[in-house]
Amino acid sequence: MRVGIVGGTGFFGHYLVRSLVAAGYQPTLLVRPGSEDKVVCPERCSIISGDVTDRGALERLCQDCHAIIYCVGILREDRKRNVTFEQTQYQGAVATQQAAYEAGVSRFLLMSAYGVGSDGTDYQQTKWRAEQAALDSPMDVTIFRPSVMFGDPHERMEFASQLYFDMIRPPLPAISFFAGWNPSRPVMMSPVHVQDVADAFVAALGNEETIGQTIPLGGPESLSWRQMLGRIAETVDRRKIMVPMPTGLMKIAAHALDWLPAFPVTVDQLTMLEQGNVVGPEPLTRLLRRAPRAFDATNLGYLCLARQDLISAQ
Numbered sequence: 470m471r472v473g474i475v476g477g478t479g480f481f482g483h484y485l486v487r488s489l490v491a492a493g494y495q496p497t498l499l500v501r502p503g504s505e506d507k508v509v510c511p512e513r514c515s516i517i518s519g520d521v522t523d524r525g526a527l528e529r530l531c532q533d534c535h536a537i538i539y540c541v542g543i544l545r546e547d548r549k550r551n552v553t554f555e556q557t558q559y560q561g562a563v564a565t566q567q568a569a570y571e572a573g574v575s576r577f578l579l580m581s582a583y584g585v586g587s588d589g590t591d592y593q594q595t596k597w598r599a600e601q602a603a604l605d606s607p608m609d610v611t612i613f614r615p616s617v618m619f620g621d622p623h624e625r626m627e628f629a630s631q632l633y634f635d636m637i638r639p640p641l642p643a644i645s646f647f648a649g650w651n652p653s654r655p656v657m658m659s660p661v662h663v664q665d666v667a668d669a670f671v672a673a674l675g676n677e678e679t680i681g682q683t684i685p686l687g688g689p690e691s692l693s694w695r696q697m698l699g700r701i702a703e704t705v706d707r708r709k710i711m712v713p714m715p716t717g718l719m720k721i722a723a724h725a726l727d728w729l730p731a732f733p734v735t736v737d738q739l740t741m742l743e744q745g746n747v748v749g750p751e752p753l754t755r756l757l758r759r760a761p762r763a764f765d766a767t768n769l770g771y772l773c774l775a776r777q778d779l780i781s782a783q
Contacts, residue, residue: 473534476541478507480625484667521561527568536576537569554595562599583614590737615686620663621771642710645695648743650717656694657745659687662762687748704769
């Protein structure tokens, strides 16, 4: 069965392609010109050159496919390059879904995010609008809303690696965020392994019970920001002093400085951080028919390799 993918060269897409190939599917990827070297398992994949603004490329992608997966997302806009939430997370998803339907594809899987809604940040609103457009279509749709994903980045951007490089590796105290201005409100998340999310997508392709569903995906534990930093520090065998920091204070700085590309977070990202991202493991467990991977030293071992690479380079 041929499966078309938009977003197949990113962090999640890397795992998704491998899972599809392992399950016997034939991936066809929409790839920006110049990014062909980012395709994993290139000998098992077909490549369509183009992007989500190219209607002809989308039509070629959907040709002879049994299902289409849209898993494009950005955490930060780059308006100078015309990379926006509106274009990437909404318009691109709608254009792909329409091209798929017109090509006779019946199955459409959409990567969303936990916490999206009509009254959220621009990131959340565009994800939510893409969900509504997909559900309003006549296609057999499944939507996934994962919590924050972690896993070996394979030279791509990833949550735990970013925390390691930004907070655990430097010889400074790590920042332990709490929500708003209230120290009794820890920032909470349910980190989910990217391989488990990829396997959930593949499982849904062959499971008609997932049609029409919006499925939240979370790992086996809900952890505070401090606990996640502690797990990362333990994994790389480092002791860290942690300084409590209200997200409200960071918002003041972000309002003034988030126009700088080097500033680590945006106001919207801090708003979503305050909301938390807690998802129970039950939906993922049912799909995988096993327990999800934990955010622990066993599954964070790739951070030790990152640390060793730094030591070797010094």
